[in-house]
Amino acid sequence: MHLNRREFSWLAGASLMSQALPKLNAQKDSGRIGYCIVGLGRISMDHFMPAVKQTSQSRITALVSGHPDKARKQAALYGVPESSIYTYENYDEIRNNKEIDAVYIALPNSMHAEYTIRAARAGKHVLCEKPMCTSIADAHAMIDACKQANVKQLIAYRCQYEPTNLRAIELIRQGKIGTVQAIESANGFNIRAGEWRLNKKMAGGGPLLDVGIYSLNAFRYLTGEEPVEVKAYSTTIDHDGRFDQVEENTSWTMKFPSGIIASSNTSYGSNMNGFYRVHGSKGVIAVESAFGYQGQHLTAQLGDKTSLDEPNPAKDPSHFIRMADYFSNCIQKNQEPKTNGEEGLRDMEWISRIYESCGMTL
């Protein structure tokens, strides 16, 4: 059987993607979930905020920034009143703003825990960028704070709301490549000196936390299993000052309960254009640009006769849109999000075990 694009859309619409796609009927602003953007960096300004504009159930109602000029400019773009611009000092006052239902935290990794916990204590739901935080203890504290405050928590694992990745999961679950045996992956980029990601205290670690986490999370959502064991190496090749605090490269191999093996590399020394390749007894699924903001491209061989070639539209922002509305929908319907704090915690635990295998600590 060859699945064309329309059949795929139908299948996807009928099952997995229906979880991610909110109802498309337009709603009044008052019915939408109001987000307070915490941190005005590239991912907020270039990706999340423009995407929210295209959602049906989400809107931007407040900002937190240490830069008043930048904040005012962004506020104007999104119709946020001056009174809803906060600083890191008066952040806790979001508690009194009824227009804020949830926060979107896009700060350096080491700040995720504090700003999640403060949001929870202010009674706000929390959408937090990955990695969830920089220690297992912080992950537990974040989960506990959200539970105690009865607010929902979503870790921004975009790829679990992205159509091509969902398509890969669906093909695997449908048995289209038979029994999964092995997966390879890589993700990385050539980092510029001076980035906060190279500061161990702010980042918590090297490329594994920042970009290798995509491969790790993919291994878990592609297999639908939790790993049982991991072995790894970390190295630094370039002694040019960038890697005085964090490692440059990490490579690991994992074993899953069914016997699936998975190996991956991650690097701050090379532009890897993240990919994965899933090998089954009856076929193979490969996704190029698997983890990027756009340009996902799935190819597959399913049995002897069916091959797929499914590039995604070059500038499809849908996974940000889907993720925001998915969380809004969870809040509206009081449903537990699939990429909740526990999902983030599991990755933190495996990141910790990978570092341990390298003779390092998270």
Add this chain to the structure above:
Amino acid sequence: MHLNRREFSWLAGASLMSQALPKLNAQKDSGRIGYCIVGLGRISMDHFMPAVKQTSQSRITALVSGHPDKARKQAALYGVPESSIYTYENYDEIRNNKEIDAVYIALPNSMHAEYTIRAARAGKHVLCEKPMCTSIADAHAMIDACKQANVKQLIAYRCQYEPTNLRAIELIRQGKIGTVQAIESANGFNIRAGEWRLNKKMAGGGPLLDVGIYSLNAFRYLTGEEPVEVKAYSTTIDHDGRFDQVEENTSWTMKFPSGIIASSNTSYGSNMNGFYRVHGSKGVIAVESAFGYQGQHLTAQLGDKTSLDEPNPAKDPSHFIRMADYFSNCIQKNQEPKTNGEEGLRDMEWISRIYESCGMTL
């Protein structure tokens, strides 16, 4: 700089490939190296022997087989006289056949050592299929026997004579992708029940010895370094009787002296169409169908401006031709082959260490 196919050919001809390419002037049969084919399986009959017909310095002068009918049929195809057909019992008599300069050993792995050593004692040079053998002790014994008899030994690492793999090596050595950081690879196929490869005594182990060895060898020739450490897992998923003696899957990660990390999967449970991807500080080289008999396809991004897309002709048998004539040339000129016994031994040592990391023994 964009290198087109002609420039590549020139570069390749000027350096690496000149080692593999023999002089193209036709020679009389008497000037060619005469090979005795030991074992008439698929690789001999479908690949090596037809390729030798296209060489300029090699010819088939004798056969060893346990099947007289098959032997006579093949002998007729290649102009081999009946008197030069041997059995495994009278194999040592090749010593008295002046038309035999070298043997090509394409037997089950566990027989490589014995038939190499007997050939050496008969004063014949030895071209032996990979894996070299099934134990480190055997590898040493083979090397010693060849040294003692003053005959040359070549392990049939085809890919080190194959243009696309040589092209990848050359691009890396020329610094076209900057500093190599990480490599991913996989190789495997979905094995049929009943193959001798599933018999531990004959095969020595699972897919790692048979097909994973291509990734291992590639890591070494791509980096130009010897690994320093390895960690691995082996698993068996399919309990359908095929894997009662050898494992189904193996995954490993390796560290090299410069800091390069390399990870790979190998499987007898999935058709993997072997590939590798080399990530450098300035670019990436990917080779699909990297280890097959044909169809190698290199793509690369070299810096920001140069991208390469170099598929190989679909039915290019040149690496068998090149390998045979390369060895013939080494014999004629009394030069040490690059993929000699020591090269094979190194892979055997790393295979042993991979198994050790899996809690198994070679």
